Amino acid sequence: MSVESVSSPASVVAPAAVTGPAPAGIGANLPPWPQVDFAEFGEIEVKPVSRIQKLTGAFLSRNWLTIPHVTHQDDADITTLEAFRKAYYEDGATVKLTPLVFLIKAAVRALQTFPQFNASLDGDGKNLVLKKYFHIGVAVDTRFGLLVPVLRDCDKKSVLELAAELTAVSSKAREKGLSMAEMSGGCFSISSLGGVGGTGFTPIINAPEVAILGVTKTRLTPQPSDEGGVEWHKMLPLSLSYDHRVINGADAARFTALIATLLADPQALAA
Template identity: 40%
Template sequence: MAYIVKMPKLGLEMKSGELSVWLVGEGEAVTEGEPIAEIESEKTTAEISAKEDGVLRRVLLAEGESTAPGGSVAIVAEADEDISDLEAEAGGGADEAASEAETAEADAEEPETAAASSGSQSAVTRQKSAASETDASDVRASPRAKQVAEELGVDLTTVEGTGYQGSITEEDVESVAESAPTEPAAEQGEVRASPRAKQVAEELGVDLTTVEGTGYQGSITEDDVEAAAESAPSEPAEEPSEGAAGKRVFAPPSARRLARELGVDIERVTGSGKNGRITESDVRAAAESGSEADEAEPEPVEMERPLSGMRRTIADRLGESYRESVHVTVNRGADAEELLAAASAADDALGVDVSISDVLMLAVSAALDEYPAFNATFEDDVHQLHEAHNVCIAVDIDEGLIAPVVRDVDSLSLAELAAERQAVTQRALSGDFTMDDLTGGTFTISNLGVLGVESFDPIINPPQVAILGVNTIRREVVPTDEGDVAVRKRISFSLSFDHRIVDGADAARFLGSLVEHVENPWPLVIAAGGR
């Protein structure tokens, strides 16, 4: 049975998904339950699997492109099955998915928020209605038809659609292109190439007039440009390898780019990824093994470090936070002797591993109880205070810093809190975390004190309004009430907050409450130990 492959929704906060890698090529068979593509959302990666056996007839979303959850990704059907109806349906899939996502977000608003913004909602509704009337006059065409039209230079408004409800199919575009009067490329002064092929040619310095196109009606594809770049006359000509003779190479753009930088023939690399896909590690291994003898010692080059999907997402989110939030950081120190003593006593009494991080989370939760404006998020101009204390703990993993959530800190016993914190931290370190682990946080703690940091300015984790930085514990000479001096262990905190939402005086009071609980944690430990 033919069907459209949709972009899955990886968590409630997912707004779009990027198609990272196709594991199956267009025209190849797929098997039910087997992965056919890898995707990335704002916070995690996943695979799309085939629902039924068939053939990947149409790729609707290219590698590196994104769509909203529910957007059309590909069409799977039997090799000779008519898919024109599905192509027409998929043509509006991305817009419909985005519309459904917007509707779901609007429905999820708190009642008081919806009431407060009813005026603006009405305006938005009127704007959307007007937009819908404008969209109705747009050309209805499948994504593949639009792509072919762009490649062949066909104006879709001149094409008569023969697909479902008059939608334009790929065949309709090709028919118009074949019947249109043509001129020799030399007279036109330009070559026929896809937009992506032109972009790659510009990046690689390839003259498109020297490239032989293998696409439709001789149009130049991205693969044609890359093949021309790899066989440039700057290197001795070689006999075509088995790969050059027809072996299809599956490699993401980052792997191809790295191969060019390292002087590795991508067609001679054996892929270790799914379905033989070549990874960057495969390219580096080929370069280190000396599988190709260089004619001369290569000149030193400045290496690039492409950002991974997760690293890129972290960069985007932190950049968004710093651009949109008004960051202010305040600092305050506290005596840590009782904090350490309480953690040690709880560890002995409860029979579980209790650390100062667990007792500190109790102190943070108590301060959030007194100043709930900090246990909050800020989205769409709404400052939403949350009842549950869902505290994120920053964890450093190979791909970057992530912040899994320890939920309901205010209602957990100390033993439960310690066990849950250890569990979410371990899932983060082992890579077994899920979207649920990373969503729904209301406040974040980032502890760089374990690395010896004495002070830093933590960046707010959007859409939260504040983050607490925990600095190292160190011995300091302090005055005593008796007029002498003593050496005490002290800890300091750095609280960053969004000054649009809360003021500096509020932050000072929050830190004051936190310090009181840190310097006398026993009531909190006793109460939480008995829950």
């Protein structure tokens, strides 16, 4: 691993991205952690916590304690998207075109429509910094833990360009790890558990970002057909955690609804 990284199940935070001290008193009056001799109750094994886990725990604790998290749940119908991908592969394509690439493009369109999601509070919390660039972080499962490489200028790249870049950076993350520079500067993060399972979760916001999108396993759902029968649709669960100091619930609902609408038209995203 080229540079020691800081990783978490939902996000990665580079120290350079941290601005300003945590609010005074946060966690100061909590009772001490219980000290227990677990060997009293049965056989145990003691393993040291890695440096990465220690750093991760500190950032996660800070983010969870200082950011008022709310998680909005929604579903996106990706039946047409999956048909589009199937046709793409049947044409003998060589670039791996995953649903995650379309999520990146949909997220960019949603960030453009709702600029408060593409923002950060400054160090003292008095100003909202609106970003004019679109860098998306994507969680990658590796032997080092979950790392989040940042794909830059996603608004200027096609789905095929993003697919090739995502494949390359994911391979690098799994084989060698990533530098802090490769995990810094993100505007918005996506954490996908679709290949593992689940129906929803609460991803922790990657400060100083103000929102993060989690996705879980696609499920088949019956829907009424125009002919009066039933047809099965592929539904992708969306879990959007957002900073309630910056974003309200109505805008979160509009944000995920727009992502669902965009995913339903994969040809427009691929254009």
